[in-house]
Each structure stands twice: as structure tokens, then as C-alpha cells.
Amino acid sequence: MSGDAQPSAAHVGHGPTAGRDDGSKPFNARQLARIDEALTLSSRESGLTFSVYVGELAEPTRATAEELFEKLATEADGAVLLAVSPGQRRLHIVTGEASAPRLPNRACALAALGMRAAFANGDLTGGIVTGLRMLADSAGRK
């Protein structure tokens, strides 16, 4: 995992994998490793920059996700944001001008469906990994 940020602008000082399972972190080391692998591989294969946000999204959630995406897209080309709010049981996939031609809305909807199925079973990590893989498969190789 290469970076994390909080919407409140306060940086998390430690790396996401630095903790034990003390209950203060949503994912344990193994789950983080799975997400990291999926993120890095899907980004490398497709040439897009996938990014995963997990946390509360202010209402309206779609607009908040698009704001986050705009911040991401100023830093990276071909950005794709997967925003997941487990508390609100919402997920948003956001594509931009560079990534939308590779990932039509139909492909995003399919990935969202796969993620929803896993999330409904309580499998956050599995859902995120599934979504990343499905999106990377739809985008194809760069």
C-alpha cells in the first residue's frame, strides 16, 4: 500500500500495514496485502491508476466521491476511484476523461454488482479485490 490520506487533511503518520489487529484498523495485515496486490497488479496491467477509498462519504455521496476523484485525477493519469462506505452501505466507481473510454459505465456497473455481492456477505476485502480485478479485466492491457 503506498499511501493513505484522510479527507480531513490530517495525514496518518504510520503506514497502513504498520499495525497489529488492535481493532482500530479496518483491515488486518493479510487483508491489506491482498488489497495492495490487487491494486498494484490491476494498475500495472491496465495502465490506469486505480485507487480505493474506504470510509464515510458525506451526503450526497456521489458528489463527494467525484470530489475525491478530482483530487486523485490531478495527481495521476487515467485515474479510477473505488469509493466504499461500509457504514452507509454505498459504493461508487468514478472514472474520468482518460479512463472512461477504457471503462464504459456498463463495465463499471458489472464490477459494482460483483462488489455489492461480496459486501452484502460482509467480505469487504474480497469485494474490493473482486472489483479491482473485474475493472482491470474490462480495461484490458495498456
Added chain:
Amino acid sequence: MSIAQTALVFAGIPILIVGTFALLVFGPSEVRQPNRYRPGKPWTYPPVWYLPRPTAELGSASGGHAAVAAPVRPAIEAGGSASASAPIPQAVGGASGEW
């Protein structure tokens, strides 16, 4: 049998047995994943935002957990303002879902 003995035999032993089985059933998952997400439960963790590792780093990473702990590139400053010169990229498409 006195009342204390009766209570011990007819209440204490069943409670002990039920407790043992409950521990066997629910214990391991509580130890392994104390923070497991269940739909409908509130989400109390601070937001996290993960980015892929930069490609330049992939060659030097030794894989596995060592790679995970590799140096990170600067995290996106979510609260900061974007550089004023570049046009702000707009979200074009995507999908949403609820569960």
C-alpha cells in the same frame, strides 16, 4: 442433595457445556478477525485511501510483506487545494451501488 448442589448440577453443568461450545464456535473468528465488517453495523474507522505502488518501485520490491512495507510515495492531500495552473479533471462516468 442440598439446594446448592442441585443448582450446581442442573444449572451449572449445562451452562458450562453451552459456554464451552459457544467458545469453540465463536472464539476462533473473534481472535482472528476481531474487526470483521458485518452489513448493517456502523463503520467507526477513520477513512483510508489506498493508491497502487508506483511502478518504479516494483522492481526493487522483494515481494510479500516486505514489499507492502516498502517506502511510500506521498499520500494525496485530501484537504489541500489542487495546483491552480492545471485544469481540474472532471469525473465522467462510473457506477454506484448499495447493498
